[in-house]
Amino acid sequence: MGINGIKKYLIFLVLLIIIAISSAGLNYYFNYYQKDEFIIDKEAKIDPNKQYNIAYWDYPLLWGIEGDYKSFLEDKIVEFQQKYPNINISYKLLSPIEGSSALQTSLENGQPPDIYNSIWGKKLFNSKLQIPINLLTSEEEVKKYHVSASKSFYVEGKLWGLPQLIFPQLWVVNKEILEKSSLDLDVVYEQGWSWKQFIKVAHQLSNSNPQHYIIFIPDNEELLFQLLAAASGPRMISEDGQFNSERLVNTLQLLAELRESNVFPAPKEKMGQKLLSHFWQGKAGVIAPVTPWLLNSLYQQDKRYSKVSLTLLPVPVNEALDKKFLIKTTGLILFRHQDYQGDDHSKAVYKFAEFINHQQSLYLAKKLKVLPAYMPCYAKWEEEVAVSDNIKKTLLNYSQSTNDSESLSKRNSSVTVQLKEMLGQEYQNFWEKELSPQQVIDEINENLLPNDND
Amino acid sequence: MKDDIVVVIFLILLSVVVVENAVVINLKNLDSENVSLVVNAYQKQLKVFKNNKLVHTFPVAVGKTSTKSPVGEWAIVHKDAHWGGGFGERWMGLNVPWGKYGIHGTNKPHSIGTAASHGCIRMFNRDVKKLYQWVEVGTRVKIIGPRDPIKISRFLKPKQSGQDVLLLQEKLRENGFNPGYTDGMYGGSTQEAMREFKYIYGLKDDLVANENVFYILNLTKKDG
Known part of the structure; x- marks a missing residue:
C-alpha cells in the first residue's frame, strides 16, 4: 500500500468515525429531546433512602353525609406511611367551586398536584403534564377495574386516570x-x-x-x-x-x-x-x-x-x-411537574394513588351510595352499603352497564x-x-x- | 418524724403559693393576641383561652330563662372602661344583631353563678377589670347554653340578619359547609357556603335559602 493508499484509508476511517458520531448524536437527540411522547422507565424503582413529597388534592366529599372524610384520609395516610415512611403525603381539600380553577392555575404554572381527585368526572386535563396510568401499571391491574369505568378513562389508547367511582345516572x-x-x-x-x-x-x-x-x-x-x-x-x-x-x-x-x-x-x-x-x-x-x-x-x-x-x-x-343504563365515572388523575421530578417520583406517586384509590373506592361508594369502580371491593360493598334492597338492586343493574355518558368529546379541547x-x-x-x-x-x-x- | 411531716406540708404549701403567683404574674402580662372567650351558660362560667389553651375561668351570671343569653359566635365590637350606668364596672359589647348584649361588671355580686340577667354576661367587678385588659375589639366570644326554638318565617337572603340566619349557619356547618362564625349575619362567608351548597345539590345559584334548602337542612319554615 502506497502513501496514497494510506491517505485514502485514513480518509475513509475519518468519514466512518464522523458518520458513527453523528448517527449516535442524532439517535440521542431524537430519543431524548425530540420525543413528544412522555415515557417512564418500567425498571425505575422507588429509592428507599430518598424522601418523596407528594401533593394530593381532593374535595371534602361528605357534604350532608355522616362521616369525617378528613379523618378517613389522615388515617389512610398514616397506614400508607407505615409501609412507606419515605413517601410523605400532604393533602388539601378544595372548595367545590374554586377547585377546578385552582387546578387549572397550577397546570398553567407547571406545578400541578401529584394526584387530583376528579370527582366531577373530567378525564383529560392536560396531555403534557397528565401521566397516563398505563405507563405505571400492568394490563392485569387495569382489568381489576370495572370495564366501563376504565373504558371511560381511555383517550387515544392511554388510560388517563385510576377509576374510582361509578355514578349511575x-x-x-x-x-x-x-x-x-x-x-x-x-x-x-x-x-x-x-x-x-x-x-x-x-x-x-x-x-x-x-x-x-x-x-x-x-x-x-x-x-x-x-x-x-x-x-x-x-x-x-x-x-x-x-x-x-x-x-x-x-x-x-x-x-x-x-x-x-x-x-x-x-x-x-x-x-x-x-x-x-x-x-x-x-x-x-x-x-x-x-x-x-x-x-x-x-x-x-x-x-x-x-x-x-x-x-x-x-x-x-x-x-x-x-x-x-348510563353511568358517569370519576377517578384519580396523576400529574407531573413541568420540571420533571423523575421516574422514581412518579412510581412513588402511583404507589400512593393506587393505595388511596382502592380505599376510597369502597369507602366513598358506601358513603355516597354509588358503585365502586374497583371490582375486588364489590362483595364488601354489597354487604355493607346502607340502602334498601330495591335500590341496591337498581344500582347493581348499572354494574352491568358498558356505557359511559360522555356525549360531547373525550378530548378536552x-x-x-x-x-x-x-x-x-x-x-x-x-x-x-x-x-x-x-x-x-x-x-x-x-x-x-x-x-x-x- | 412529726418534724418531717411539717416540713413536707410547708414545702407543698410553698410550692402552691409560688405556682399560683406565677400564674397571676403570667396572666397580668397576658396580651390580647389570640385570646378567645367561651361563656358556658349551663355552668355559669366564662373561660379565657390563649392560643386555644385554657388560661383562666371566671364565674358569671347569665340570662334568665325568659331572657336567655344569645347563643352563637360573637365578637367584641365595643369597649368602654368608664361604663357604669349603675350596673357595674366596664363594658364589652357584642355584635349580636337582634339586641344589645355584652359582658360587664355588676353591683349585684350575689347574682354571680346564677341565671339572673337580661341576657348580658355579668362578672364580679374585680374580674371584669382583669378581663377587660386581656381582650380587644375583635376578640371572639362564643356563648353556649339553652336557647328558645327559632322560627323561620321567611326565605333568607344575603345581608339579612337574625336568629333564623344563625340557625341556617349552624345547619350549613353541620352539613359540611363553612358559613364562617355563626353570628346571625348573612355575610360573605355564609354567601360562599350557600354558593357551594347550591352547587353540590344542583340547585339554582341564587344564594337564597328557600324551601329546597330548608328541606335539605331539615329546617321547617313556618309562615308568619
Whole structure:
C-alpha cells in the first residue's frame, strides 16, 4: 500500500468515525429531546433512602353525609406511611367551586398536584403534564377495574386516570304516582325505558291528575347532558373538532315537546324552586337531575315522609339507542411537574394513588351510595352499603352497564370546553326565554369558535 | 418524724403559693393576641383561652330563662372602661344583631353563678377589670347554653340578619359547609357556603335559602 493508499484509508476511517458520531448524536437527540411522547422507565424503582413529597388534592366529599372524610384520609395516610415512611403525603381539600380553577392555575404554572381527585368526572386535563396510568401499571391491574369505568378513562389508547367511582345516572321517582300510569316499573328497573315511554307516562300523569307533575331543574344543565348522553348520534365534537348537532336537535325536540304540554308545574322556568316541596307533598312523580348529595339527602328524608315512596329509575334513552343504563365515572388523575421530578417520583406517586384509590373506592361508594369502580371491593360493598334492597338492586343493574355518558368529546379541547359552557347557558335560555330548538342550534352555530387543535 | 411531716406540708404549701403567683404574674402580662372567650351558660362560667389553651375561668351570671343569653359566635365590637350606668364596672359589647348584649361588671355580686340577667354576661367587678385588659375589639366570644326554638318565617337572603340566619349557619356547618362564625349575619362567608351548597345539590345559584334548602337542612319554615 502506497502513501496514497494510506491517505485514502485514513480518509475513509475519518468519514466512518464522523458518520458513527453523528448517527449516535442524532439517535440521542431524537430519543431524548425530540420525543413528544412522555415515557417512564418500567425498571425505575422507588429509592428507599430518598424522601418523596407528594401533593394530593381532593374535595371534602361528605357534604350532608355522616362521616369525617378528613379523618378517613389522615388515617389512610398514616397506614400508607407505615409501609412507606419515605413517601410523605400532604393533602388539601378544595372548595367545590374554586377547585377546578385552582387546578387549572397550577397546570398553567407547571406545578400541578401529584394526584387530583376528579370527582366531577373530567378525564383529560392536560396531555403534557397528565401521566397516563398505563405507563405505571400492568394490563392485569387495569382489568381489576370495572370495564366501563376504565373504558371511560381511555383517550387515544392511554388510560388517563385510576377509576374510582361509578355514578349511575338516575332520576328520582315517587312510585305511588308512577304506578298510576301504564308503566311497568319492574320492567324499567331491569331493562330501562325509552323517551317515547317517558313522554307517554308524563302525559298520563298530568291527564289523570292535574296536580301531578314532572319537575326538571331548569337551572341545572346536567339534565341536558344526561339526555344528550341518552340521545342517538355521533359525539357532538368530532375528532377533528367539528360540531355535530344531531344529538342536540334530538334532545331539544324532546324537551320542547314536553314543554309545550302540561307535564310541568307553572311557571316552568321556576319549577326547580318547587322540586322538594312538590316531591314530598306527593305532587311530583319524577324529579331530575339529582346529584349524589341531593339523592343522599332524599334517602335521609324518606323516613320522614311516609306517603311518598321513593324509587330510582334510569334516565330514559332514545329509541335508536341500544344502551339502557348510563353511568358517569370519576377517578384519580396523576400529574407531573413541568420540571420533571423523575421516574422514581412518579412510581412513588402511583404507589400512593393506587393505595388511596382502592380505599376510597369502597369507602366513598358506601358513603355516597354509588358503585365502586374497583371490582375486588364489590362483595364488601354489597354487604355493607346502607340502602334498601330495591335500590341496591337498581344500582347493581348499572354494574352491568358498558356505557359511559360522555356525549360531547373525550378530548378536552377548547372547542369542547366552549361548547359545554354554551350548552349550559342555552339550556337556561331554553326555559327562561322559551327558545325553540332551532334558535338554540343557531345560537351555537353562530358563536362556537372553530377548533384550535389543542 | 412529726418534724418531717411539717416540713413536707410547708414545702407543698410553698410550692402552691409560688405556682399560683406565677400564674397571676403570667396572666397580668397576658396580651390580647389570640385570646378567645367561651361563656358556658349551663355552668355559669366564662373561660379565657390563649392560643386555644385554657388560661383562666371566671364565674358569671347569665340570662334568665325568659331572657336567655344569645347563643352563637360573637365578637367584641365595643369597649368602654368608664361604663357604669349603675350596673357595674366596664363594658364589652357584642355584635349580636337582634339586641344589645355584652359582658360587664355588676353591683349585684350575689347574682354571680346564677341565671339572673337580661341576657348580658355579668362578672364580679374585680374580674371584669382583669378581663377587660386581656381582650380587644375583635376578640371572639362564643356563648353556649339553652336557647328558645327559632322560627323561620321567611326565605333568607344575603345581608339579612337574625336568629333564623344563625340557625341556617349552624345547619350549613353541620352539613359540611363553612358559613364562617355563626353570628346571625348573612355575610360573605355564609354567601360562599350557600354558593357551594347550591352547587353540590344542583340547585339554582341564587344564594337564597328557600324551601329546597330548608328541606335539605331539615329546617321547617313556618309562615308568619
